[in-house]
Amino acid sequence: MAVVSPTLPGRSRTTRRVIPGFGLSLGYTLLWLGLIVLIPLVGVFAKASGLGPAGLWAIWTEPRVLAALRISFGTALAAAAFNAVMGTLVAWVFVRYRFPGKRLFDAMIDLPFALPTAVAGIALTALYGPTGWIGQWLEAAGIKVAYTPLGITVALVFIGLPFVVRVVQPVLAEVEVELEEAAATLGASRWQTVRRVVLPTLWPAVLAGFALAFARGVGEYGSVIFIAGNLPGVSEIAPLLITIKLEEFDYEGATAIAAAMLLLSFALLLVINTLQARLQRTGKRAGG
16 A cells, blocks of 8 residues: 655656565565574484484384385375365355354354364364274274374364364355356256366465365374374384483484474475466466
């Protein structure tokens, strides 16, 4: 928003903006980003660099560390993929349909944001444990949830679902229903309408929700620690292994594992964001 001051004859107009200019805004942004994000990350890599390349590689290739990284990233990817599908479906129901208790259910989606993660972990363990309300029936069917990677995935689905729903929901609300009706009048089936009209618009938002759910799941600790069982090589997550290293005063080993998680997370998020940008450009060209 610009405010134009009155001018006198022979003098040029001066424009004042409510928001500071680019230089000042960029300076504040870089300063804040450096204090909150960059400096802590640099500290992690600086501490880990004390081991040297050979020491870092030795820690990264330890069977226990590899198993923990595989469990953390594998379950986070599985939970994020599941949430990408089910979260989009939930957002579709909230946007396109009216039903009793809609506002209540809509508000319940945000509970994982407000609920302490430790409370969520205890509740999930009580439900899916061998003697839990749900776990006892699954155990009878030969499905073990608690103290397995499956239990970790369930916990990550719980805490990651709101990210997908809240990202996809406003985008879906802006999709013009008239386009779907026009596609139907031209003879398109429901699946063709969803695939060629709705999904091209939603893909960037779905990927953004997937990335947020994945990022939250990789570093999750409180809601996972109780239901995981923490068996080395079976259900031990990387954040727990970092905590164990810190309790043993092995700070360089802990930062080495943290550095590995940062590098892997950055690489995966870079791929996701690149794919998202390409889908956005494709959607704009198709819309144009």
